[in-house]
Amino acid sequence: MDALEALMTTRAMRRLSAVPVDADVIDRCLEAAQQAPSGGNVQPQQYVVVRDPEVRRALGDVYRRAYDRYEASLPTPDGLEGDRLASYERTRRASRHLADHVGDAPVLVIFLQPLIPWGGSDDQGPLDIGRLDASVYPAIQNFCIAARTFGLGTTLTTVIRVLHEEALAVIGAPADRFEIAALVPVGYPEGKFGRAVRRPAWRATHHDQWGRKAEPPPAR
Ligand SMILES: Cc1cc2nc3c(=O)[nH]c(=O)nc-3n(C[C@H](O)[C@H](O)[C@H](O)COP(=O)(O)O)c2cc1C
Structure with missing residues (x-):
């Protein structure tokens, strides 16, 4: 598969089978993530690869409760009809399915971002050089595209941040040093x-x- 085909067909795959995934394949995807660009080449991200069923279940529980709150906050989709309404409803159903089954995915990868000062200053004041997360999300997308080349489905998700500290506690990551x-x-x-x-x-x-x-x- 060439690079263009891989990235053109990388999308949210929210219905996953329980078939195990080789550790070597995840390692290859993490190597691809690590090749991503980052500001000043600082490579700020850390990866927590979760395979342990207990930890997955605990994360799945936090994710589902975070998603419950998010879902309840969503407005009714006024003005959508036809194909656009059907697509919206499909995404809602798939997102609900994922929320109810996250802990059943064979592997969960958490991308952590450090809480570090970012950007400098000069004698005219602070210098806005862009946000630190701009140096983390390219790695996440690289990971997802690499996974696609191995036939693996992924979804980039952030809703667990609704219950951020609980999620960090499940993986033992210090909340004063990292965010998800x-x-x-x-x-x-x-x-x-x-x-x-x-x-x-x-x-x-x-x-x-x-x-x-x-x-x-x-x-075309
Ligand atoms: C920053 C970001 C956060 C996202 N968070 C979630 C999430 O928490 N849960 C979820 O099911 N999908 C999440 N998604 C996936 C999007 O809903 C998905 O990319 C979008 O609906 C397009 O899906 P498609 O590629 O299958 O068309 C997120 C995507 C991005 C880029």
Whole structure:
């Protein structure tokens, strides 16, 4: 599989089988994560790979309770109809399924981000060089794309942050030193990989100046 095919078909795979995943395959995906760019090449992330069924169950319980609160807060989708409503409802059903089964995924990988000062300052004041998480999420996406090449499904999730300290306690990570950037369940998917529906890129593309849009490119 070439790189473009892998990334074009990497999407949220929320229905995972219990088939075990080799440790070596997870290691290869973590190596791909580690190759991601980071500001100043600081490589700030830490990975907690959870296979122990007890720890998975405990994390699954925290995730489900976090998702319950998030789900209850979601507004009713006014104005959606047809394909867009169907897609929204599919995502809601799949997200609920994941929330009820996160702990059953054979592997959970938690990407931790350190609580460290970021950005410098000069004699004119603080220098905004971008946020530290901009140096962590590329690694997470690299991980997911690498997993895709091994036929593994993943979903980048963050909702567990609703119960952040509880989640950190489950994995024994100090809350004064780390935050959770993402929890990624990993497993062989029950569904098929495919290209997800997205708005076309040209609609979000501006040339030379904001607002200067080009014609849509010829269909491929
Ligand atoms: C920053 C971020 C946070 C996300 N958090 C969650 C989450 O907590 N739970 C979940 O089920 N999906 C989560 N997702 C997955 C998105 O819902 C998913 O990427 C989006 O619906 C598109 O899905 P598709 O690629 O299958 O079309 C998250 C994605 C991102 C990028």
